Amino acid sequence: MSALIRVDLMLREAVDTPYSDLVTRPTGAAVRDRVLTEMRDFSDDDAQLDFSEVGLMDFSCADEVIAKLLVAILEQPLQRLMLRGVHHNHADAIEHALARYDLVIVAIGIESPEPHLLGSAPDDWRDAFRMLIRMGRAAAPPVAEALCWPVPRTVDALQGLARRRCVVAYPDATFDLGAVA
Amino acid sequence: MTRVVPVPQSLDHLSIDQLAAGIGPWPPEQRLLVDAHATEWASPAGFVALLTLGQALAEAGAAKPELTLPVKPGVASYWAKVGLLHHAEPLFDIHGKVSKRGVETSDTLVPVTIIRNAADVMEIVGGITQRATKLLMDELELDAKVVGGFGQSLSEACQNIVEHAGTAGWVAAHVYVYRKRLSGRKVAVIAVSDAGIGFRRSLEATQGKRFGDRWGDAQALETALIHGISRFRDPGRGQGLTGIKRYLTRWEGSISIRSGTARVAIVPPWDDEPPRFDGLPWFPGSQVTIVIPGKEPAE
Numbered sequence: 001m002s003a004l005i006r007v008d009l010m011l012r013e014a015v016d017t018p019y020s021d022l023v024t025r026p027t028g029a030a031v032r033d034r035v036l037t038e039m040r041d042f043s044d045d046d047a048q049l050d051f052s053e054v055g056l057m058d059f060s061c062a063d064e065v066i067a068k069l070l071v072a073i074l075e076q077p078l079q080r081l082m083l084r085g086v087h088h089n090h091a092d093a094i095e096h097a098l099a100r101y102d103l104v105i106v107a108i109g110i111e112s113p114e115p116h117l118l119g120s121a122p123d124d125w126r127d128a129f130r131m132l133i134r135m136g137r138a139a140a141p142p143v144a145e146a147l148c149w150p151v152p153r154t155v156d157a158l159q160g161l162a163r164r165r166c167v168v169a170y171p172d173a174t175f176d177l178g179a180v181a
Numbered sequence: 182m183t184r185v186v187p188v189p190q191s192l193d194h195l196s197i198d199q200l201a202a203g204i205g206p207w208p209p210e211q212r213l214l215v216d217a218h219a220t221e222w223a224s225p226a227g228f229v230a231l232l233t234l235g236q237a238l239a240e241a242g243a244a245k246p247e248l249t250l251p252v253k254p255g256v257a258s259y260w261a262k263v264g265l266l267h268h269a270e271p272l273f274d275i276h277g278k279v280s281k282r283g284v285e286t287s288d289t290l291v292p293v294t295i296i297r298n299a300a301d302v303m304e305i306v307g308g309i310t311q312r313a314t315k316l317l318m319d320e321l322e323l324d325a326k327v328v329g330g331f332g333q334s335l336s337e338a339c340q341n342i343v344e345h346a347g348t349a350g351w352v353a354a355h356v357y358v359y360r361k362r363l364s365g366r367k368v369a370v371i372a373v374s375d376a377g378i379g380f381r382r383s384l385e386a387t388q389g390k391r392f393g394d395r396w397g398d399a400q401a402l403e404t405a406l407i408h409g410i411s412r413f414r415d416p417g418r419g420q421g422l423t424g425i426k427r428y429l430t431r432w433e434g435s436i437s438i439r440s441g442t443a444r445v446a447i448v449p450p451w452d453d454e455p456p457r458f459d460g461l462p463w464f465p466g467s468q469v470t471i472v473i474p475g476k477e478p479a480e
Contacts, residue, residue: 019306024303058333059420059425060421063418092326092428096424
């Protein structure tokens, strides 16, 4: 199961504003706290932050809402976080913020249903991620064959993605995108 | 005794230097008369700088300065229209015919507006979004990607005041035609100014020792703008200016920051402003000017 959290509603609950823009650090910190509380209330392993009704997001808010939230979640054992409804200006700010922490997240844009990586990820991770989208749940050897890579290189990329919780690693040594797919 | 501070005929982010040169020792012992009678044009950077001077004088406990309005027809009424005179009235004894015309926002991106806290920044960004988007798309023919960056840059520039200045500040943003520098292309100009502690004092405790004798206003500006370093140790801090810089680099925009006695700029190919200028006449606080060029006309 994946919990869907509407960021515009978190904003309205956290801050008294008639606007849908995520701007300023205090606003970002308040929204992050609200989202964390919401995630604690869910028992689901996955949460998706829905940005589709959010207006502008500035760089400071991207740091407070996404980067610091991801840092907090990576310290917890199970939960995965993904983004959906991401507009171009959100993507730009999120990419900029995550690069500072060497973090990466899975996002679905408002204009395209295909998941993609936002933030800091080696090219191998991005190639392996795209291949996994095409193949669905798969082990490293068929992904390696499709990419014309050695298996160890593919395993490194997929495990790197799994460590960042961008893909799910299963006990049978297969990987997939989990609830976002 | 009164000291006359001449306002240049054309007041923009560069000719603030001439305004600063007239101020003399700080805080002034004499009452200042800010004389704009011969001023024919002022950019948003000029508007917010004038208010910063008035605010800094008030906060320094100096005598309330006088402001002589431009005599050229239409100039003072334009200053009223963009909101300058509304905010200047508490800070200056104003001489000249003050237009009773209210602030009009129809063809400005952001009228002169005070920034005191995060709520003000939210109001400025939220309040302008629809109108600014239309103006930027219609007048500058910018696509949505570029327009989003305008709002982000506006927000971050305003937040710098709230986070670092230690006092209130001002913002204004207008659309202009750059006839000489960009052969008639339109630009959006965001100007933000505060009367606060400036970049050198803001960064001194964490960065000053690294530079020893080289530490000063210009070094502080380069530390913040070029190297993206903030006074906070949090790795997420300093993102505002680096985000603005990244956006402007992508779309051939410029950013120029003046603080104390220095100015540092990220200069696009179309501009000839020096990237670093030290030893300028001192002016209170910090002044940030961002220029976003409109679409290049098809040949």
